[in-house]
Amino acid sequence: MTLLSIQEMTKRFGGLVALNALNINVKEKSIHSIIGPNGAGKTTFFNCLTGFYRPEEGEVLFNGNSIVGLSPDRIVHKGIARTYQNIRLFPNLTALENVMVGYHVHLKSSFLGPILGLKSTKMEEERARQIAMDLLKYVKMEGKEDTLAKNFPYGEQRRLEMARALASQPKLLLLDEPTAGMNPRETQDMMDFIQHMRGEIGITIVLIEHQMRVVMNISDIVTVFDYGKMIAEGLPEEIKNNKTVIEAYLGSGDAADSH
Amino acid sequence: MTKTQSLWNHGVKTGAIGGVSVLVISLIGMVQSFGKRFIIADVLPMGVTIALIISILAAYLAAKKTLISEKSIQFTNAVISGFVTSGFLAVFVIIGRSVNLRAVFVEASPMLYNILTGGFEGPGGIFFLLAIGLFCGVFSGILILMNDLPRKLTVYSVATIFMMGLLQELILPILNSWDLSVTNYLAGLFYTLNGLTPIGAVLSVVTFCILYLLWYANQAAVKTKYTNLPKATQKKTKYLGLAVLAIILIFLPQFLGLFLSEVLTIVGLYVLLGLGLNIVVGYAGLLDLGYVAFFAIGSYVVALLTSPQIFSFGFNFWQALPIAVICGILAGVILGIPVLKMRGDYLAIATLGFGEIIRILVLSDFLKPWLGGAQGIGSIPNPNFMGFQMVRPQHIYYLILAGCILVVFISLRLKNSRLGRAWMAMREDEDVAQAMGINLVATKLLAFATGAGFSALSGAIFASKIGSVYPHSFNVFISINVVCIVIIGGIGSLPGIVIGSAVLMGLPELLREFADYRMFVYGVALVIMMLLRPEGLLPEVRHKRELHDETETGTETAA
Numbered sequence: 001m002t003l004l005s006i007q008e009m010t011k012r013f014g015g016l017v018a019l020n021a022l023n024i025n026v027k028e029k030s031i032h033s034i035i036g037p038n039g040a041g042k043t044t045f046f047n048c049l050t051g052f053y054r055p056e057e058g059e060v061l062f063n064g065n066s067i068v069g070l071s072p073d074r075i076v077h078k079g080i081a082r083t084y085q086n087i088r089l090f091p092n093l094t095a096l097e098n099v100m101v102g103y104h105v106h107l108k109s110s111f112l113g114p115i116l117g118l119k120s121t122k123m124e125e126e127r128a129r130q131i132a133m134d135l136l137k138y139v140k141m142e143g144k145e146d147t148l149a150k151n152f153p154y155g156e157q158r159r160l161e162m163a164r165a166l167a168s169q170p171k172l173l174l175l176d177e178p179t180a181g182m183n184p185r186e187t188q189d190m191m192d193f194i195q196h197m198r199g200e201i202g203i204t205i206v207l208i209e210h211q212m213r214v215v216m217n218i219s220d221i222v223t224v225f226d227y228g229k230m231i232a233e234g235l236p237e238e239i240k241n242n243k244t245v246i247e248a249y250l251g252s253g254d255a256a257d258s259h
Numbered sequence: 260m261t262k263t264q265s266l267w268n269h270g271v272k273t274g275a276i277g278g279v280s281v282l283v284i285s286l287i288g289m290v291q292s293f294g295k296r297f298i299i300a301d302v303l304p305m306g307v308t309i310a311l312i313i314s315i316l317a318a319y320l321a322a323k324k325t326l327i328s329e330k331s332i333q334f335t336n337a338v339i340s341g342f343v344t345s346g347f348l349a350v351f352v353i354i355g356r357s358v359n360l361r362a363v364f365v366e367a368s369p370m371l372y373n374i375l376t377g378g379f380e381g382p383g384g385i386f387f388l389l390a391i392g393l394f395c396g397v398f399s400g401i402l403i404l405m406n407d408l409p410r411k412l413t414v415y416s417v418a419t420i421f422m423m424g425l426l427q428e429l430i431l432p433i434l435n436s437w438d439l440s441v442t443n444y445l446a447g448l449f450y451t452l453n454g455l456t457p458i459g460a461v462l463s464v465v466t467f468c469i470l471y472l473l474w475y476a477n478q479a480a481v482k483t484k485y486t487n488l489p490k491a492t493q494k495k496t497k498y499l500g501l502a503v504l505a506i507i508l509i510f511l512p513q514f515l516g517l518f519l520s521e522v523l524t525i526v527g528l529y530v531l532l533g534l535g536l537n538i539v540v541g542y543a544g545l546l547d548l549g550y551v552a553f554f555a556i557g558s559y560v561v562a563l564l565t566s567p568q569i570f571s572f573g574f575n576f577w578q579a580l581p582i583a584v585i586c587g588i589l590a591g592v593i594l595g596i597p598v599l600k601m602r603g604d605y606l607a608i609a610t611l612g613f614g615e616i617i618r619i620l621v622l623s624d625f626l627k628p629w630l631g632g633a634q635g636i637g638s639i640p641n642p643n644f645m646g647f648q649m650v651r652p653q654h655i656y657y658l659i660l661a662g663c664i665l666v667v668f669i670s671l672r673l674k675n676s677r678l679g680r681a682w683m684a685m686r687e688d689e690d691v692a693q694a695m696g697i698n699l700v701a702t703k704l705l706a707f708a709t710g711a712g713f714s715a716l717s718g719a720i721f722a723s724k725i726g727s728v729y730p731h732s733f734n735v736f737i738s739i740n741v742v743c744i745v746i747i748g749g750i751g752s753l754p755g756i757v758i759g760s761a762v763l764m765g766l767p768e769l770l771r772e773f774a775d776y777r778m779f780v781y782g783v784a785l786v787i788m789m790l791l792r793p794e795g796l797l798p799e800v801r802h803k804r805e806l807h808d809e810t811e812t813g814t815e816t817a818a
Contacts, residue, residue: 050694076696090687093680101684105696107677111705114676115669125676168696 003028003204004049004172009058011041011048011228018044019055020228026172031198032206033215035239036225037248042208043085045225046174050082051075063171077105081170083161085177085208091150095141095160098149099132102167135163139193155186159193166201173197175207179214187211191218216240224248266332270321270339277317277340278347281310285348285375287779288366292772294374297454298424307374308421314344314392318399333403338396345392348375349385408475412468419467420460427454428769432516508660512653520652522768524724527659528717529764532737533744533756534666535713540742541751542679543706544686546607548738549594549614553711555621555733556590557583557718562636562728569629569636576642576723580716587715588708595707599700602689614738622730635729642723655724662720666713667753673709682706736778740764743781747788749795758797 004026011019018041026032034042047053049060051072060068067075081102090098107128113121136142139159144152149160158178165173178194179187195218197203209215215222215236222239224232226248232239239245284290284306293306321340322333352372354360360367376384377391402410423430427450434446449459485493512520532554539547560583564574574582598609621630630636642649642658649655673679681702684692693699722728740763748759763781767773773780788795 052690052694072690072693073696073698076694082694084691088688088691090684090691092687093683097680097683101680101692101695101697104677104681104684109677111673111678111709114672114678117672121676128677164695 001028002026003063004206005059005061006049007059007061009045009048009055009060011044011053011055018228019048022058022230024223024230024233026204026206027220028204029198029202030204030220031194031218032204033219033222033236034206034208034225035210035212035215035222039227040225041228042225043176044228046082046176046208049075049174050080076168076170079169079171080174081165081168081172082174083158083165083176083178085180087154087157087161089149089157089161089164092148094146094148095136095152096129096132096145098160098164099135099167100128102164103128103131103169105168132163132167135167136160138166139163154181155189158182158190162193166197166203170203172204172206175205177208177210179209179211187214190214194218266325266327267336267339269324269326270336271343273317273321273324274340274343275347277314277344280313280317281344282347282351284309284313285351285371286364286366287776289776290374291366291368291371292775296770296772297451298421299460300451300454300456302457303424303454304374305424308424311391311395312417312421314341314395315399317341317344318396319402322399322403330404334400337400337403338393341392341394341396341399342389343392344395345389348392349388352376352385352388412471415471416464416467419463420455423449423460423463424455425766426769429519432519433514436514436516512656515653517652520656522765524652524655524659525768526760526765527656527663528721528724529741529744529760530663530757531659531666531717531720532714532741533748533760534663534670534753535710535717536741536745537751537753537756538670538673538682538713539706539710540745542674542686543682543703545703545706546603546742547610547707547710548607548735548742549610549612549617550710550714550741551733551735551737552594552614552617553587553590553714554718554721554737555617555728555730556711557587557715558722558728558733559621559630559636559718560586560715561719561722562639563630565723566636566639568638569631576640576719580719583719584712584715587718588712590715591707591709591711592704594711595704599703611735611738614735618730618733618735621733633730635727637727639722639726639728641726652724655720658720662716666716669709670753678702678705739778739781743785747784747795749798752795752797752799755795755797755799759795762796 002025004024006022006024009019009022010017022045034045036042044053048055049067051067051070051074054069058068059066062078062080065078067078067080070078090101093101107124109118109121109124112118133142133145136145139162141156141159141163144156149157152160162175162178175194179190182190191214194205194207198205217236219236222232222234222236223230224239224242224245231248232242232245234242281290290306290310293309294304296305297303298305298308318337318340322337325333325336352375355367355372372384375388377387378384379387402413405413431446431450434442449455449462455463485496488496512523515523532550535553536547536550539545539550561576561579563570564572564579564582565576567573594610594613598606601609620626622633624632626632642655644654644658647654649658681692681697684695684697685699685702689699692702725732744756744759744763746759747763748757749755763784767777
């Protein structure tokens with residue numbers, strides 16, 4: 001079943017066509033990788049999906065409903081969460097607070113609830129706290145809930161960001177280069193983690209990735225971008241041997257093997 | 260050779276900075292106008308004390324910053340610095356005595372030279388000045404040579420004398436108000452009409468040292484004992500502390516005279532303003548420089564509704580108060596809407612403009628029939644509490660205290676809530692906050708509205724306290740004062756704001772000579788704070804960690 005359907009999506013910045021009539025379908029509970037050279041429009045694609053950019057043309061259907069033109073906070077309510085290429089945590093909030101902010105969409109209290117100390121508000125807070133603690137445990141960061149986010153080493157910041165994204169309980173998770181800057185061991189852990197997430201939580205994942213080893217190992221389907229256009233789509237094996245992709249992205253065939 | 264030269268570099272450089280600083284405070288007249296107030300009667304005027312403290316501090320920093328931590332070199336650097344500082348002044352005095360500098364520097368008078376040279380004429384005065392500089396250097400040098408405990412004792416003793424002298428007008432009336440033979444005796448023993456008695460100075464130092472040594476010896480024991488107590492008892496101790504604090508706050512005005520209670524109400528009003536701005540700046544990270552606008556709106560609403568002068572609506576204070584707060588909240592939302600898309604500096608400038616617009620509107624002839632123009636609105640009745648007229652500042656104090664407690668309560672409750680987290684997330688990264696599902700429009704407007712409501716509350720009390728409102732009471736300096744309170748007290752920290760208000764608003768009221776130099780001192784204080792203690796005087800625990808967490812990061816990474 002298709003969870004996300006993108007039809008003829010085009011995004012221009014002045015004369016530059018950043019995304020050119022994209023047609024992509026993401027199946028439910030799949031791991032869908034987006035690859036492409038630098039500047040191919042991958043992150044722009046994410047920004048269009050999450051509402052930070054508004055595509056000039058085309059339609060995006062999520063769960064059958066159009067989400068084009070919705071503000072980023074509305075789109076989170078629909079069930080799409082993301083992480084960033086260069087980690088963007090709330091650096092001066094604690095790990096727990098970061099994750100609790102992620103759970104924001106499921107909380108209702110506003111101004112008077114906390115001031116009057118209503119019972120419903122208290123229960124809600126307790127629930128949020130519990131869920132956040134569970135998620136921290138899930139990303140193997142239990143016992144570190146009171147540390148400021150900026151004080152974590154790189155790998156843990158990545159995991160914390162993922163916990164924060166999961167806290168909104170999304171149906172679709174967009175990961176922007178989740179293994180960027182990681183050593184082989186950390187990369188392997190991250191791959192296991194992503195597969196685990198899909199298996200256990202049953203979440204659909206779209207990820208942008210540069211490391212071919214990761215892409216080929218965990219993807220169900222791979223889409224290749226170049227200059228804002230989709231130049232190929234298929235199973236990892238097919239993409240590996242696709243002539244256009246090798247020419248546009250990987251260079252010569254020898255180089256492709258060495259990746 | 261160059262290496263040895265660079266060793267003394269710090270002494271000369273820091274000494275020069277010290278010299279220039281003392282020169283500046285001399286030329287703008289601070290040394291002279293503070294010369295009439297004595298720290299120790301007839302011995303040590305305050306102006307000279309400040310100059311001495313600057314020289315000593317410069318020498319100390321010179322020694323501290325010396326690249327090689329060899330005691331003798333540090334000591335020499337301190338002495339060099341002290342000498343250079345006084346050298347600057349000596350050159351200034353020599354030039355000033357032969358050329359008339361008054362055409363340019365009004366304050367460069369023979370009287371200033373007399374103060375700087377200790378009253379000695381001719382070369383004797385210069386030698387005296389240099390000797391004093393040398394003394395400052397040697398004093399700092401000795402401080403460097405000392406161990407931790409004696410150094411702390413010396414520094415704190417000097418600070419004690421300075422504070423005891425500085426706060427004379429706070430301590431003396433309290434002692435006098437008891438009017439017991441003991442307190443009268445103490446007052447006479449410690450204080451003259453202007454400054455501490457020498458015996459008083461010695462006694463305060465001795466008392467302080469004994470207390471400090473007792474604390475120092477038992478510090479560790481007390482702390483472990485406290486942490487070993489069961490959680491429930493710890494909580495009880497905390498509540499007991501709060502109860503004591505409450506009792507002190509309730510009976511405070513009874514010990515303070517009329518004047519000090521008046522000072523206290525001013526401090527209290529600024530605490531209210533500071534707590535409100537803390538929500539906007541500290542929690543939500545929106546720099547609002549037009550904060551006075553809501554203060555003005557609160558004041559004018561109460562004035563219009565209660566004063567018979569323009570409309571004679573005939574409201575009493577308690578009926579007008581909620582309306583004033585609601586008007587403030589509305590104004591906060593109305594200001595918030597156009598500046599929603601603005602960030603950082605642009606927001607600061609836009610809000611600054613809003614503050615001025617309100618003042619100019621109130622001042623305008625166009626609105627004069629409704630708002631009173633430059634003449635303002637007078638004869639605002641005092642609040643009446645169950646038939647009791649709140650006339651004296653001591654009575655208004657309770658009103659303000661109640662307001663502060665309410666606002667502190669609301670601030671604390673909101674901070675650890677969904678809304679508080681949304682504010683802080685927005686402060687950290689607006690885009691990501693939105694990507695977490697936070698509605699930026701609503702969250703920002705709530706921050707502006709809450710802050711504005713607190714400000715209007717403060718304004719409403721202000722109007723009924725003063726009894727009349729004028730446009731010029733609501734100039735931009737109020738906004739600046741509040742921003743300074745929040746920053747110097749510690750952004751996001753509620754106790755910090757109370758301390759910030761007391762220091763920045765209370766002290767100037769106690770030291771009237773200070774008024775001319777208020778903005779200068781604020782500027783210097785802000786710069787010094789940003790360099791030495793960017794987290795503020797009494798920082799929020801979290802914020803303190805943000806700025807001083809090298810060690811913590813180390814252990815985290817290691818683990």
